[in-house]
Amino acid sequence: MNAAKSAADTAKDAAIASSAAAVTAKTAADGAVQAHIAAEVTRKNAERAAQATQVAGLKTTYEAAKTAAKAARAAFGAADSALKSNTVAASTPAL
Amino acid sequence: MQSSNVKKGNAKKVIEAFQVTKAANEAAAVTAEIARKAKLNADFTAAETKYVAMKTLYNTALEAYNVFVNTPVATLVPGSTVIVGADWEKTFITMEGALKTAEANINDAKGAWDALLLAKQAQDAADFEETARLARQAADLTATTAKDALNVTYTAAATAVTTTAAAEVIAKAAYTAASTALSTKTSEVTTCENKNGGACDTLAAL
Numbered sequence: 001m002n003a004a005k006s007a008a009d010t011a012k013d014a015a016i017a018s019s020a021a022a023v024t025a026k027t028a029a030d031g032a033v034q035a036h037i038a039a040e041v042t043r044k045n046a047e048r049a050a051q052a053t054q055v056a057g058l059k060t061t062y063e064a065a066k067t068a069a070k071a072a073r074a075a076f077g078a079a080d081s082a083l084k085s086n087t088v089a090a091s092t093p094a095l
Numbered sequence: 096m097q098s099s100n101v102k103k104g105n106a107k108k109v110i111e112a113f114q115v116t117k118a119a120n121e122a123a124a125v126t127a128e129i130a131r132k133a134k135l136n137a138d139f140t141a142a143e144t145k146y147v148a149m150k151t152l153y154n155t156a157l158e159a160y161n162v163f164v165n166t167p168v169a170t171l172v173p174g175s176t177v178i179v180g181a182d183w184e185k186t187f188i189t190m191e192g193a194l195k196t197a198e199a200n201i202n203d204a205k206g207a208w209d210a211l212l213l214a215k216q217a218q219d220a221a222d223f224e225e226t227a228r229l230a231r232q233a234a235d236l237t238a239t240t241a242k243d244a245l246n247v248t249y250t251a252a253a254t255a256v257t258t259t260a261a262a263e264v265i266a267k268a269a270y271t272a273a274s275t276a277l278s279t280k281t282s283e284v285t286t287c288e289n290k291n292g293g294a295c296d297t298l299a300a301l
């Protein structure tokens with residue numbers, strides 16, 4: 001009788017211990033996952049920040065290129081008008 | 096090859112000598128032209144001076160002649176300076192001859208002066224025309240230079256339009272691609288933050 005009870009208690013204790021170990025293991029695994037997610041988020045945020053800086057630079061470059069193109073078109077228009085309005089013709093043969 | 100170089104060297108020397116001679120001839124022609132104009136002006140001035148002197152001499156002779164012929168013979172009295180008789184006739188002939196000589200001289204001087212005046216007027220007209228031609232030439236050169244400058248500006252402006260337009264297209268493409276990549280990255284971060292590790296690239300590989 002006593003021997004049977006002792007075996008049952010032992011089995012029960014073992015089950016409890018196993019369950020506790022499982023909980024501990026799950027907690028540890030969850031912690032590892034969250035830590036990894038946090039690390040990933042940090043890494044991706046850093047990448048995004050670098051990309052955002054790059055985009056800002058490219059936007060500035062693009063705006064400057066647009067402005068330069070606009071100025072060039074205006075300059076061309078002025079040069080074209082000046083050339084068309086230049087009606088002076090040579091009155092004597094060239095040397 | 097060496098012979099060819101020697102020939103080229105000789106040809107270059109011949110050309111250089113020709114150019115030196117040509118320049119010397121041109122300079123000599125300019126100097127001669129200046130001297131010719133100076134001589135023309137000097138001759139004209141001399142002819143004019145001579146003409147004026149001849150006129151003076153003629154007028155003096157004419158005045159003396161008029162005084163002589165208009166003086167009444169009756170006033171010719173002994174002791175006066177007026178000559179009578181044969182002397183009068185002789186003096187009259189002499190004075191008339193002097194007057195004719197003075198007249199001939201003045202005509203000659205005027206003829207010479209007229210000829211030189213025509214030559215000088217022709218020269219002045221030629222100089223005026225040459226000055227006008229040079230002025231037109233300078234104006235044309237200025238106009239041509241200005242037009243050339245306008246053409247250069249036009250070409251440069253046209254090139255700049257093409258270049259800057261291409262640069263704009265390239266910059267826009269780069270900016271658009273980078274913006275798209277940023278949006279993708281932002282989406283990735285959000286997804287990674289909102290879901291469990293399976294949404295993160297590195298976790299998916301675990």
